[in-house]
Amino acid sequence: MNRLLFIRTTRLAVITTTACLLMPVGSVAAPAVSGPPADEHAAIAAAPGPASLPMLAGATGFSPPAADAIPDSEFGEVVRKGQDYFLHTSRLLPQYTGNSLNCVNCHIDAGRRADSAPMWGAYVLYPAYRKKNGHVNTLAERLQGCFKYSMNGKAPAADSEALVAISSYMYWLASNAPTGVKLAGQGYKRLPEPAQKMDLERGKAVYAAQCAVCHGANGEGRKAAGVTVFPALWGDDSFNWGAGMHQMPNAAAFIKANMPLGKDNTLTDQQAWDVAYFMNSHERPQDPRFTGDVQETRERFHAADDNLYGRTINGVVLGAQSVPSGGRLRGQGPTADVVAK
Amino acid sequence: MNRKRKKPSGISSLAIVSAGSLFWLSIGIASADDVAQGKSIATKGITGQAPCMACHGANGEGMAAAGFPFLAGLPAAYLEAQLVGFAQGRRKQAVMEPIAKALNAEQKKAVAAWYASLPPVIDPGRAVQLQDSYPKGKMGAWLAQRGDWSRALPACVQCHGPGGVGVAPTFPALAGQSAMYIKNQLLAWKTGTRADDPHDLMAHLARKLTDEEIDAVSTYFGNDIDAVAVSATTTQKPAKAGEQP
Numbered sequence: 001m002n003r004l005l006f007i008r009t010t011r012l013a014v015i016t017t018t019a020c021l022l023m024p025v026g027s028v029a030a031p032a033v034s035g036p037p038a039d040e041h042a043a044i045a046a047a048p049g050p051a052s053l054p055m056l057a058g059a060t061g062f063s064p065p066a067a068d069a070i071p072d073s074e075f076g077e078v079v080r081k082g083q084d085y086f087l088h089t090s091r092l093l094p095q096y097t098g099n100s101l102n103c104v105n106c107h108i109d110a111g112r113r114a115d116s117a118p119m120w121g122a123y124v125l126y127p128a129y130r131k132k133n134g135h136v137n138t139l140a141e142r143l144q145g146c147f148k149y150s151m152n153g154k155a156p157a158a159d160s161e162a163l164v165a166i167s168s169y170m171y172w173l174a175s176n177a178p179t180g181v182k183l184a185g186q187g188y189k190r191l192p193e194p195a196q197k198m199d200l201e202r203g204k205a206v207y208a209a210q211c212a213v214c215h216g217a218n219g220e221g222r223k224a225a226g227v228t229v230f231p232a233l234w235g236d237d238s239f240n241w242g243a244g245m246h247q248m249p250n251a252a253a254f255i256k257a258n259m260p261l262g263k264d265n266t267l268t269d270q271q272a273w274d275v276a277y278f279m280n281s282h283e284r285p286q287d288p289r290f291t292g293d294v295q296e297t298r299e300r301f302h303a304a305d306d307n308l309y310g311r312t313i314n315g316v317v318l319g320a321q322s323v324p325s326g327g328r329l330r331g332q333g334p335t336a337d338v339v340a341k
Numbered sequence: 342m343n344r345k346r347k348k349p350s351g352i353s354s355l356a357i358v359s360a361g362s363l364f365w366l367s368i369g370i371a372s373a374d375d376v377a378q379g380k381s382i383a384t385k386g387i388t389g390q391a392p393c394m395a396c397h398g399a400n401g402e403g404m405a406a407a408g409f410p411f412l413a414g415l416p417a418a419y420l421e422a423q424l425v426g427f428a429q430g431r432r433k434q435a436v437m438e439p440i441a442k443a444l445n446a447e448q449k450k451a452v453a454a455w456y457a458s459l460p461p462v463i464d465p466g467r468a469v470q471l472q473d474s475y476p477k478g479k480m481g482a483w484l485a486q487r488g489d490w491s492r493a494l495p496a497c498v499q500c501h502g503p504g505g506v507g508v509a510p511t512f513p514a515l516a517g518q519s520a521m522y523i524k525n526q527l528l529a530w531k532t533g534t535r536a537d538d539p540h541d542l543m544a545h546l547a548r549k550l551t552d553e554e555i556d557a558v559s560t561y562f563g564n565d566i567d568a569v570a571v572s573a574t575t576t577q578k579p580a581k582a583g584e585q586p
Contacts, residue, residue, distance in 0.1 A: 067487060068477045080475060087474050109490035110474075213511055213539045214500070222509075224502030225468035229512075262495045262546055 061184035064112050064120045064173040075168070082169025085162055086111055086119075089151065090228065093162055098152035098285070098327025099238060100223070103166075105231040106150070106245060108258050111173065114185025115257040121186025123167075123174040139167050149242035152285050152327045188253035194273040198248065198306065200313070203278025206271045210260055219282060234282035240325045241287035241302070241309050248306040251276035277306075281313045286322035294319040372454075375447075379455025382448055390440045393452065401459045405519035405563075414461025418510035420453035426537030433534040463506060463517035471504020471516060471566060481561030484554060485515075494549050497558065500542070505562050511539065520563025527555045 070076045085092055087110055089102040104110055111119035126139040140163050144155035156162045214230040215221055221232035232238040244250045256272035258264050291297050298310030309319045386392035397403055401413030426432035427441035476482030488496035500512050507514030529535035530547030538544055
């Protein structure tokens with residue numbers, strides 16, 4: 001257990017450096033690494049650190065209400081609306097989404113599934129202090145980050161109909177959960193450090209064998225009649241360099257626990273790390289916080305050893321050729337309604 | 342979308358090959374000649390074998406009452422892979438096996454190209470209308486649209502596309518097939534007489550389904566989803582609050 005704790009702490013250091021607002025917890029003694037945490041999405045995506053939060057452990061864990069038990073009421077209507085946004089984000093909220101992903105792509109089972117960064121786990125951790133911007137963030141502000149980074153889009157206003165509906169859905173999922181507690185199954189379940197250094201060629205082979213049948217040989221994903229079925233994993237239609245999923249620990253943990261869909265936990269830990277590395281060795285839309293200089297942006301937001309932004313892969317400096325963030329919303333004004341600096 | 346498998350599809354087929362699914366190995370590039378040859382096989386048959394249209398209909402529309410599936414508009418890669426599966430015995434079916442064995446690789450490709458070139462039985466443009474994110478109280482619809490993640494059972498539409506319209510090149514349409522055909526397939530996957538899927542993706546899910554669930558989900562795609570689509574065009578969200586007090 002001590003060893004585990006040690007590993008966890010080491011990992012935590014790496015994570016915080018990179019970026020994650022993994023921990024919306026002010027009282028955690030942050031590792032003495034400079035640079036603000038970068039990744040908005042990880043706050044919901046990943047587990048908060050050990051810290052002062054009580055842990056609700058136990059094999060049973062928390063269960064959200066039955067999926068078909070949304071109340072038949074005015075409130076329930078909004079909850080259902082939030083669920084619809086969650087499932088069909090890019091179609092129903094085109095004004096905020098620069099790619100064609102949907103929340104459910106990374107939060108399986110409509111945000112209900114444990115170890116898939118479930119919404120009931122995230123809901124009870126906000127408001128939270130975040131080092132990134134040095135103030136207490138509401139859930140709404142946190143969700144704005146999802147749109148800006150993972151959806152490569154534009155943040156809805158905090159009191160927008162979209163965020164009211166999504167947070168209502170999250171509140172309902174967290175019915176009867178204790179607040180301020182890291183629930184078992186929250187975030188993505190971190191994998192032990194890879195036994196072997198992550199490897200591009202091995203990752204490529206895993207991808208070809210296990211992933212390409214759905215996500216396409218070039219990570220482009222697949223649509224049917226214009227509707228995303230399998231999300232794009234890199235490229236202009238995917239999440240941008242600021243999203244939590246571009247970080248190796250998040251991606252590996254998500255993949256191990258959820259991919260291939262319906263065949264979770266069939267990859268070895270090493271395969272999950274390797275294929276995460278392969279996925280994130282490709283170009284994707286620029287980090288919206290891009291300073292104009294890739295190496296400077298790397299130092300500020302992507303400093304983790306295993307972060308590939310700014311690194312040279314196959315002769316290409318990742319981030320140097322990125323299309324600007326914003327996807328199909330490019331050229332439609334600022335990437336966020338809100339200034340959260 | 343691309344019904345004729347020309348170069349781009351050939352390339353994506355190669356991608357599938359590299360995906361390690363040996364089944365898809367033989368899938369290549371089809372041409373207009375293939376389509377013409379395929380039409381000939383479909384309508385006239387080859388020596389000693391019944392023509393495809395005898396069971397699958399003049400326009401590839403299938404024969405629902407007998408459980409013969411529609412083929413029109415399905416992806417060529419998928420159709421060709423089925424013929425390979427029949428020929429190699431991984432998809433067991435007494436009528437199809439000898440026919441598939443009698444077709445050489447080129448003929449398989451040709452007949453697949455022909456059926457892929459026909460106007461689809463279902464209208465993929467209705468896909469969005471066929472989405473139903475909260476089909477409360479309906480077992481088949483719920484499994485199809487939401488799955489049962491407490492058993493790690495994804496929704497059918499998560500691979501077969503919105504409303505089950507299919508996702509080329511690998512995942513065939515479910516909407517528009519007969520309930521009997523879908524039920525027979527789920528039972529075949531479950532019992533192992535159909536085992537030609539990449540990575541056991543379908544079979545391992547079918548094994549989790551109870552007979553009651555198989556009935557329910559087959560009926561949903563075979564019968565109910567059309568009704569949903571029709572009403573959805575006018576009311577968009579049928580039965581919002583109606584089934585339960």
